[in-house]
Amino acid sequence: MYKKVHSTRKVHVVAPENLTGIRLSTPPTYAAGITGIKVAMDHAMNEMGAVRAFQTLMKMNQKDGFDCPGCAWPDPDDKRSVLGEYCENGAKALAEEATTKKVTADFFTKYSIQEISSWSDYEIGKSGRLTHPMILKKGKTHYEKIEWEAAFKHIGQTLKNLDHPNEGIFYTSGRSSNEAAFLYALFIRAFGTNNMPDCSNMCHESSGVALSQTLGIGKGSVTLDDLHKAEVVMVIGQNPGTNHPRMLSALQKCKQKGGKIITINPLAEAGLKRFKNPQKVGDYFTGGTQLTDVFLQVKINEDIALLKAILFSLQKIEEEKGGVWDHDFIQEKTANVDLFLQDLSTHSLSDLIQQSGVAPEDIQAAVDILVPAKKIIICWAMGLTQHKNGVANIKECVNLLLLKGSVGIEGGGTCPVRGHSNVQGDRTVGIVHHPNQESSKNIERVFGFKPAMENGLDTVGSIQAMYEGKAKVFIALGGNFVPAASDTYYTAQALQNCDLTVSISTKLNRTHLIAGKTSIILPTLGRSEKDHFEGKERFVTVENSMGKVHASQGKLKPASQHLMSETDIIANIAKATLGKDHVVPWMEMSKDYNIIREKISEIISGFKGYNKNAKDGFYLPNNARIGDFSKLPGGKAQFTVCHLPHHQLKSDEFILMTIRSHDQFNTTIYGLHDRYRGVHNERRVVFMNEKDMEKFNLKKLDLIDLISEYDGQIRRANKFHVVPYLIPESNLASYFPETNVLVPINHFADGSRTPISKSVVVKIIKQ
Numbered sequence: 001m002y003k004k005v006h007s008t009r010k011v012h013v014v015a016p017e018n019l020t021g022i023r024l025s026t027p028p029t030y031a032a033g034i035t036g037i038k039v040a041m042d043h044a045m046n047e048m049g050a051v052r053a054f055q056t057l058m059k060m061n062q063k064d065g066f067d068c069p070g071c072a073w074p075d076p077d078d079k080r081s082v083l084g085e086y087c088e089n090g091a092k093a094l095a096e097e098a099t100t101k102k103v104t105a106d107f108f109t110k111y112s113i114q115e116i117s118s119w120s121d122y123e124i125g126k127s128g129r130l131t132h133p134m135i136l137k138k139g140k141t142h143y144e145k146i147e148w149e150a151a152f153k154h155i156g157q158t159l160k161n162l163d164h165p166n167e168g169i170f171y172t173s174g175r176s177s178n179e180a181a182f183l184y185a186l187f188i189r190a191f192g193t194n195n196m197p198d199c200s201n202m203c204h205e206s207s208g209v210a211l212s213q214t215l216g217i218g219k220g221s222v223t224l225d226d227l228h229k230a231e232v233v234m235v236i237g238q239n240p241g242t243n244h245p246r247m248l249s250a251l252q253k254c255k256q257k258g259g260k261i262i263t264i265n266p267l268a269e270a271g272l273k274r275f276k277n278p279q280k281v282g283d284y285f286t287g288g289t290q291l292t293d294v295f296l297q298v299k300i301n302e303d304i305a306l307l308k309a310i311l312f313s314l315q316k317i318e319e320e321k322g323g324v325w326d327h328d329f330i331q332e333k334t335a336n337v338d339l340f341l342q343d344l345s346t347h348s349l350s351d352l353i354q355q356s357g358v359a360p361e362d363i364q365a366a367v368d369i370l371v372p373a374k375k376i377i378i379c380w381a382m383g384l385t386q387h388k389n390g391v392a393n394i395k396e397c398v399n400l401l402l403l404k405g406s407v408g409i410e411g412g413g414t415c416p417v418r419g420h421s422n423v424q425g426d427r428t429v430g431i432v433h434h435p436n437q438e439s440s441k442n443i444e445r446v447f448g449f450k451p452a453m454e455n456g457l458d459t460v461g462s463i464q465a466m467y468e469g470k471a472k473v474f475i476a477l478g479g480n481f482v483p484a485a486s487d488t489y490y491t492a493q494a495l496q497n498c499d500l501t502v503s504i505s506t507k508l509n510r511t512h513l514i515a516g517k518t519s520i521i522l523p524t525l526g527r528s529e530k531d532h533f534e535g536k537e538r539f540v541t542v543e544n545s546m547g548k549v550h551a552s553q554g555k556l557k558p559a560s561q562h563l564m565s566e567t568d569i570i571a572n573i574a575k576a577t578l579g580k581d582h583v584v585p586w587m588e589m590s591k592d593y594n595i596i597r598e599k600i601s602e603i604i605s606g607f608k609g610y611n612k613n614a615k616d617g618f619y620l621p622n623n624a625r626i627g628d629f630s631k632l633p634g635g636k637a638q639f640t641v642c643h644l645p646h647h648q649l650k651s652d653e654f655i656l657m658t659i660r661s662h663d664q665f666n667t668t669i670y671g672l673h674d675r676y677r678g679v680h681n682e683r684r685v686v687f688m689n690e691k692d693m694e695k696f697n698l699k700k701l702d703l704i705d706l707i708s709e710y711d712g713q714i715r716r717a718n719k720f721h722v723v724p725y726l727i728p729e730s731n732l733a734s735y736f737p738e739t740n741v742l743v744p745i746n747h748f749a750d751g752s753r754t755p756i757s758k759s760v761v762v763k764i765i766k767q
């Protein structure tokens with residue numbers, strides 16, 4: 001195992017392996033419907049009470065209200081539904097944040113961190129909202145109250161005492177507003193480092209890298225309206241029924257206009273089969289809309305083989321009859337098509353089909369749909385990004401779109417569907433570990449200081465640096481770093497190694513318990529809460545998955561009078577670290593977010609008229625959306641030769657994908673059910689093909705342990721019920737964060753360094 005790190009405190013790094021009483025049912029054949037409404041309401045009422053629940057939900061995703069704290073799916077540009085613009089999981093996200101339960105200072109007097117760490121993540125989360133700044137002093141077992149000023153002073157002093165600014169690590173999770181994220185990044189760079197690990201590093205980093213290199217922008221190119229107008233939408237490696245539920249309404253609209261949907265996934269996710277729109281009375285009687293036309297049940301991480309099989313077949317038709325590819329577009333707008341086609345011709349179709357695990361007739365059905373189509377959108381999420389070849393997966397999707405001339409047109413393009421509600425905005429306004437020359441120059445011009453220019457550490461790099469003692473202070477703007485990152489025990493030791501860990505958080509989570517020698521929790525306002533300063537209400541802004549920036553104004557009374565906004569917290573940390581006479585007017589900026597927005601518009605392009613346009617919202621410039629590739633080599637979009645992944649599994653090995661249940665938001669566990677997969681009251685499950693169960697002599701609900709071995713190091717996660725499921729042979733699925741102990745820290749995607757959370761090679765042992 002790893003070298004032992006000195007920690008005076010004994011805490012449970014992972015949740016206990018207790019079973020909670022599993023019940024299985026047949027997975028439903030449709031998503032949402034009345035059950036969805038009922039579940040949403042149950043969560044909202046339990047956490048908030050009826051009046052608060054109703055009033056708040058009606059303000060979510062409305063133009064004068066606040067942005068849903070769930071995923072990054074966009075709201076309609078024009079009119080919003082009077083019935084409410086949210087989904088079941090949006091209601092759960094809100095309930096989790098707007099809960100009336102509280103974690104007060106007394107709570108911490110009562111429970112030691114060791115005791116709290118023996119609870120499940122579900123129980124920890126359900127304790128409620130943090131209400132007061134707290135400190136865990138060196139060698140102590142209980143958090144104690146600390147006043148804000150004292151907390152800032154302690155943080156500022158510790159940062160100032162570091163030998164080098166690069167000993168500081170500054171993490172961001174994607175829920176922070178543009179204003180908070182901008183100020184945070186500005187502070188970090190004024191402090192002197194670019195060590196800005198971000199939840200993106202574990203998420204869509206592969207998309208950012210692949211899209212920047214091929215299309216010149218690390219974001220998707222389509223708008224919500226494009227989805228409605230597409231002839232074909234391909235949904236690859238994404239489970240929108242659970243993770244982006246309102247995307248189903250967009251897919252429904254697309255279908256109703258004659259569009260076709262091709263789904264590529266190792267699992268036949270219920271949300272992609274049929275959708276009963278809770279907003280449409282008719283759907284209750286007609287049974288809703290069948291969404292997927294062709295389902296390609298690919299083996300885990302064999303998407304390149306499948307896409308190549310599709311591309312190969314399309315190329316054959318092009319050679320025989322023509323009319324498949326858009327030659328004008330290819331000629332005018334792209335580079336390297338010959339290299340790409342030359343490589344494609346070296347493959348054997350039957351080998352590709354076999355490697356993909358998909359039936360030839362299903363591939364043919366997808367090819368038939370694609371031949372005449374031009375308006376093609378490819379949507380994807382973690383099923384493509386979290387593999388060693390995550391970047392190549394996405395480049396292969398781009399190859400298909402370029403051949404069809406589908407980029408930069410109405411109804412066609414790329415759609416990486418983002419996770420956290422402002423993960424894209426945080427990146428846009430400066431949370432990047434590799435600084436951009438242009439914004440650095442602008443920072444110097446506008447603020448009069450030279451920002452740090454050396455590339456900083458990403459998530460994996462930061463964990464390694466803390467583990468090795470090269471970084472000593474960890475500050476997190478949101479998130480739950482330990483269970484979210486890979487290799488849980490290693491990451492935990494990395495944090496425990498630090499002199500100081502600081503979490504700016506809304507809710508209690510396990511990372512608060514896996515503390516550095518000293519640890520501080522700074523409780524902050526959630527999206528749904530009113531943000532007052534000296535009697536004046538402030539609003540923040542966010543950017544959705546399709547590049548639209550818009551305002552968000554909380555409506556609820558804050559969970560405690562002691563909370564501060566994220567922006568105020570950052571400004572105070574900056575003041576305590578850099579001094580009150582620093583060239584940046586930190587406190588003035590945090591007092592009036594209009595000033596922050598002014599500064600953003602002076603530093604980052606695309607934000608002209610920010611303050612004036614924030615309430616209505618505006619789209620940021622997007623070169624791929626308008627087919628402008630002038631910034632790329634030769635001014636052209638790039639084809640890429642992508643290589644096939646090679647998984648040489650031994651006969652007793654499986655590939656495990658670590659996925660989300662329907663009842664969680666990343667490490668926040670809303671409940672213990674995964675209704676769409678027919679699992680109730682249990683999270684410790686492994687989905688397995690019945691043939692594999694037979695081969696390994698396993699019965700339904702038997703208990704197994706999962707073991708991964710990389711570079712001679714064995715990692716283990718114990719006690720999972722076997723659930724027979726329609727999943728390809730040799731493939732397994734299980735939930736994270738429970739399975740993150742199996743993901744090795746040093747195995748990640750080439751080019752993006754995203755952990756291989758969707759293709760972990762494991763063995764199983766029957767208990």
Ligand SMILES: Nc1nc2c(c(=O)[nH]1)N[C@H]1C(S)=C(S)[C@@H](COP(=O)(O)OP(=O)(O)OC[C@H]3O[C@@H](n4cnc5c(=O)[nH]c(N)nc54)[C@H](O)[C@@H]3O)O[C@H]1N2
Nearest residue numbers: 071237238239243300301381382383419659660664665666
């Ligand atoms: N309710 C809810 N909403 C969320 C989240 C949440 O936890 N809960 N998380 C948010 C965040 S941060 C993110 S990033 C997104 C995540 O959204 P998703 O990416 O949809 O989330 P995952 O559960 O990781 O699911 C990945 C999907 O990819 C499939 N898959 C896995 N491996 C492969 C593969 O090799 N090939 C193909 N083709 N498919 C594969 C899985 O079967 C699954 O359907 O959701 C966001 N929204």
Ligand SMILES: Nc1nc2c(c(=O)[nH]1)N[C@H]1C(S)=C(S)[C@@H](COP(=O)(O)OP(=O)(O)OC[C@H]3O[C@@H](n4cnc5c(=O)[nH]c(N)nc54)[C@H](O)[C@@H]3O)O[C@H]1N2
Nearest residue numbers: 173203478479480484504505506507509658666667736757
């Ligand atoms: N094995 C495996 N691991 C994964 C993944 C996977 O698919 N498989 N997915 C990865 C992905 S895509 C992501 S994005 C990461 C997520 O990693 P993180 O973003 O670090 O994790 P979350 O669970 O989203 O963070 C939840 C915590 O954020 C805090 N919080 C919530 N709202 C706010 C707010 O408004 N402000 C502040 N300051 N704090 C807030 C709360 O305290 C809550 O406990 O996990 C990654 N880890």
Ligand code: SF4
Nearest residue numbers: 068070071087090246
């Ligand atoms: S789709 Fe995403 S953003 Fe929209 S309401 Fe649901 S969780 Fe919230």
Ligand SMILES: [Mo]
Nearest residue numbers: 203204419420
């Ligand atoms: Mo994510």
